[in-house]
Amino acid sequence: MIHTEHLTKTFGKFTAVEDINLDIKAGDIYALIGPNGAGKTTLVKMLTGLLEPSSGTASIAGFNIRTHPVHAKTAFGYVPDDPPGYEFLSGMEFLIFTGRLRGMKDSSLTHRIGELKHIFPVADSLYKPMGEYSRGVKQKIAILAALLSRPRVLIVDEPIVGLDPPAINTFSDILRHFAAGGGSVLFVTHILEFARVATRVGVMKEGKIVREEKMTKTLHLESLV
Amino acid sequence: MNIFHTLLFADIRQAKSWFANHLLSKLVVIASFIGLYVGISWGLMRGAGSFFSFISQYEAFGYEAAVYIIHAAIVLIVWLSFGSFFMLFSGMFLAPGSASLYLNTLPVRSGSVFLYQMSKTMLGNIVLFSGIVIPVLWQYGVVFHAVTPLYSFHIFLLILSLMCFCAAVALPLARVVAPFVCGKEYKTAIMTLLLFFSGMLAIMKTIFPPQMGELFDASPAAYRILFDSLPLNSHVLPTYWISRLLSADPVPHAYFVVSIAAVIFLFSVLLVKDTYFSVLSAIRSRGRTGRISQATAESLLRVSRPLMLKDILMVLRNPAESGYGLFLFSVAVFFFVFLRIGMTHIARYGVFRAEIAMFAFSWIIFFAVAALLRFVFPAVSMEAVNARSLFTQPVSWKTLYRSKKVYSLLYSVILIALSWILLAVMPFEISNISLLLFLSGIMLLLLPVIMIQIGSISPKLDAAASPEVLSTNAMGMSALGVTVAMTVLALFVIKNSWDSDQVTMVRFGLGLLLVLGAVTACLELLVYRSMNRWKI
Numbered sequence: 206m207i208h209t210e211h212l213t214k215t216f217g218k219f220t221a222v223e224d225i226n227l228d229i230k231a232g233d234i235y236a237l238i239g240p241n242g243a244g245k246t247t248l249v250k251m252l253t254g255l256l257e258p259s260s261g262t263a264s265i266a267g268f269n270i271r272t273h274p275v276h277a278k279t280a281f282g283y284v285p286d287d288p289p290g291y292e293f294l295s296g297m298e299f300l301i302f303t304g305r306l307r308g309m310k311d312s313s314l315t316h317r318i319g320e321l322k323h324i325f326p327v328a329d330s331l332y333k334p335m336g337e338y339s340r341g342v343k344q345k346i347a348i349l350a351a352l353l354s355r356p357r358v359l360i361v362d363e364p365i366v367g368l369d370p371p372a373i374n375t376f377s378d379i380l381r382h383f384a385a386g387g388g389s390v391l392f393v394t395h396i397l398e399f400a401r402v403a404t405r406v407g408v409m410k411e412g413k414i415v416r417e418e419k420m421t422k423t424l425h426l427e428s429l430v
Numbered sequence: 431m432n433i434f435h436t437l438l439f440a441d442i443r444q445a446k447s448w449f450a451n452h453l454l455s456k457l458v459v460i461a462s463f464i465g466l467y468v469g470i471s472w473g474l475m476r477g478a479g480s481f482f483s484f485i486s487q488y489e490a491f492g493y494e495a496a497v498y499i500i501h502a503a504i505v506l507i508v509w510l511s512f513g514s515f516f517m518l519f520s521g522m523f524l525a526p527g528s529a530s531l532y533l534n535t536l537p538v539r540s541g542s543v544f545l546y547q548m549s550k551t552m553l554g555n556i557v558l559f560s561g562i563v564i565p566v567l568w569q570y571g572v573v574f575h576a577v578t579p580l581y582s583f584h585i586f587l588l589i590l591s592l593m594c595f596c597a598a599v600a601l602p603l604a605r606v607v608a609p610f611v612c613g614k615e616y617k618t619a620i621m622t623l624l625l626f627f628s629g630m631l632a633i634m635k636t637i638f639p640p641q642m643g644e645l646f647d648a649s650p651a652a653y654r655i656l657f658d659s660l661p662l663n664s665h666v667l668p669t670y671w672i673s674r675l676l677s678a679d680p681v682p683h684a685y686f687v688v689s690i691a692a693v694i695f696l697f698s699v700l701l702v703k704d705t706y707f708s709v710l711s712a713i714r715s716r717g718r719t720g721r722i723s724q725a726t727a728e729s730l731l732r733v734s735r736p737l738m739l740k741d742i743l744m745v746l747r748n749p750a751e752s753g754y755g756l757f758l759f760s761v762a763v764f765f766f767v768f769l770r771i772g773m774t775h776i777a778r779y780g781v782f783r784a785e786i787a788m789f790a791f792s793w794i795i796f797f798a799v800a801a802l803l804r805f806v807f808p809a810v811s812m813e814a815v816n817a818r819s820l821f822t823q824p825v826s827w828k829t830l831y832r833s834k835k836v837y838s839l840l841y842s843v844i845l846i847a848l849s850w851i852l853l854a855v856m857p858f859e860i861s862n863i864s865l866l867l868f869l870s871g872i873m874l875l876l877l878p879v880i881m882i883q884i885g886s887i888s889p890k891l892d893a894a895a896s897p898e899v900l901s902t903n904a905m906g907m908s909a910l911g912v913t914v915a916m917t918v919l920a921l922f923v924i925k926n927s928w929d930s931d932q933v934t935m936v937r938f939g940l941g942l943l944l945v946l947g948a949v950t951a952c953l954e955l956l957v958y959r960s961m962n963r964w965k966i
Contacts (some may be wrong), residue, residue: 253818254821254822255817255818255821255822272822274826275824275825275826277823278822278823278824278825280823282821283818283822285818285819285822286818289816289818289819290738290815290816290819291744291819293743293744293747293748294740294743294966298740299734301737302736302740303819303823304823305736305739306736306823306824307823307824308824326643334747347819350819398591406528412646420704
């Protein structure tokens with residue numbers, strides 16, 4: 206579902222991401238961990254089409270993100286590390302806006318929002334301007350927006366920053382449920398405890414994936430980083 | 431004073447770093463503003479000089495008229511600067527900026543930060559109004575009595591005392607009002623503008639009361655009684671005494687009023703300065719509890735252009751944006767109302783009609799461009815504020831660009847409708863009105879599209895959060911340049927086809943349409959060629 210070959214990004218003489226070869230299959234939850242500045246967010250930006258790779262390729266659900274960006278973007282939902290800042294739209298309007306951009310029809314969109322809005326207790330906030338939201342509520346809305354069009358792939362950058370403990374548990378369940386339904390998840394985190402949700406973990410340092418492991422209960426994540 | 435120096439130093443550093451990039455275009459922008467400021471001052475100086483020389487022929491009557499006009503100008507300046515101070519001081523409380531909020535978390539005295547911010551506001555207003563006041567008062571002095579160092583000092587004293595007086599009233603008012611209007615900025619902006627313009631109309635009525643018309647036909651004895659009874663000649667007005675500072679022998683009352691202004695100002699500052707941080711905290715503690723009606727969301731569901739509708743909502747619901755739009759609209763209406771009134775007098779003589787039409791047309795374009803540069807030109811670049819949310823959706827650049835063009839056409843419709851209403855009430859011949867409507871229609875149909883096109887040729891997606899960077903980059907300058915060229919072309923058409931037969935008018939109008947159409951087509955090609963190079 207997520208496939209990269211020799212993916213590299215350089216900024217002048219500085220190599221932020223170097224020769225990344227990823228293969229995340231349906232049902233996988235892949236956690237990318239590593240210290241600050243390791244290149245995790247740069248990698249995610251290339252996968253989501255926000256940055257063009259200097260070399261190599263990246264594809265989502267079989268679509269090359271550079272040559273078929275609209276098809277690739279239809280296939281994934283993305284939760285950015287900084288929540289959306291449409292401060293004068295309400296959460297509900299933001300969800301409708303996102304659904305419309307993703308080509309959803311009125312009826313399915315209304316039905317889907319009805320399903321999703323009960324995942325997190327955000328019903329009270331849905332009709333308030335997003336500018337009044339706390340970071341946590343914004344993050345929850347961003348998660349709901351990513352799930353809106355039932356994507357096949359979920360890409361999440363620092364997903365639990367700002368979330369309260371019950372929401373973190375809920376989000377872990379969402380990821381497991383999503384993967385169990387045949388979806389693929391790639392998430393970036395620096396909170397090692399949360400990385401345990403994953404089925405596989407990759408450790409990034411200085412732009413490279415230096416180690417990949419299957420997640421087990423005994424895997425000592427601190428020693429990997 | 432240490433805090434004052436530190437804040438000043440920080441501002442200087444920031445100003446220096448602002449010039450670090452795009453130095454040339456920023457210098458051009460600054461030079462343009464200085465040029466505009468100097469140009470207006472110079473124009474006022476020339477106009478005032480000619481006018482005062484003209485009325486000085488009427489000796490004592492002329493002098494009285496000049497004194498009356500100077501007093502009227504002072505009253506207008508007082509109202510304008512009061513409005514300006516009120517808005518600026520309210521802004522200090524309601525939108526203090528991240529720097530002031532950060533300072534609020536540091537062990538810094540509220541009074542020091544407040545005094546610094548207030549000094550900047552005061553200085554800005556003094557510079558702004560000096561450009562209007564000094565040229566007029568200088569010419570008054572030149573024509574009616576010698577310009578001595580004492581007279582120059584009195585001009586300075588007059589400006590300072592007017593500013594102190596206005597600030598002294600506006601400051602506590604803003605301090606009291608700000609906490610109550612938090613979260614209701616939109617309604618407050620409308621109310622404030624209505625109050626401001628109502629006040630302005632009341633002042634105009636006071637300056638030009640109905641009995642003024644009787645002065646022209648009155649006998650000398652009746653003239654004296656009538657003139658002294660004009661509302662503006664009332665001795666209870668503080669401005670009456672302040673204006674006496676400019677007479678050849680200033681009366682002691684004038685100095686007394688100036689001293690009162692200074693005392694009120696100091697008292698006002700002392701009253702407010704130490705409460706600045708507590709007001710900021712109080713406003714923030716109130717929280718915003720605004721809800722957006724479900725109906726709006728439902729209507730969003732039904733429309734098929736979410737990108738465009740989002741843009742509209744982001745403007746309508748943003749008090750700063752909608753307030754700016756409302757301000758431009760009110761100023762434009764106000765300007766045309768006065769022009770219309772003035773025209774009724776000028777129309778008697780049938781002169782300068784083409785020139786006035788060109789002037790009115792230029793002002794319409796000026797207001798339109800001011801709105802378009804703010805709302806339309808940066809529309810593509812501004813999307814990058816939410817790049818991670820928007821550009822990861824399955825939306826192509828072409829879709830985004832097309833949505834912006836439709837968005838720009840919405841402005842075309844609004845601007846054309848407004849300009850047609852404003853132009854239709856001007857007292858010109860029907861054929862000339864038709865020409866103006868046709869030209870403004872063409873200009874305002876294509877200008878918003880051209881703005882979007884130029885803003886899309888090389889959008890500064892990395893500077894989306896800084897509107898001033900967007901408008902001062904090379905593309906911002908190009909947009910301004912193209913607009914000026916288009917306007918000059920349209921003015922050329924007006925000048926050459928005014929009072930001509932209809933065939934000539936149509937020929938000129940179609941010529942302009944052809945040229946502007948060609949410009950739009952070329953820009954469209956450029957946008958599509960450059961779209962592949964857009965970088966987030």
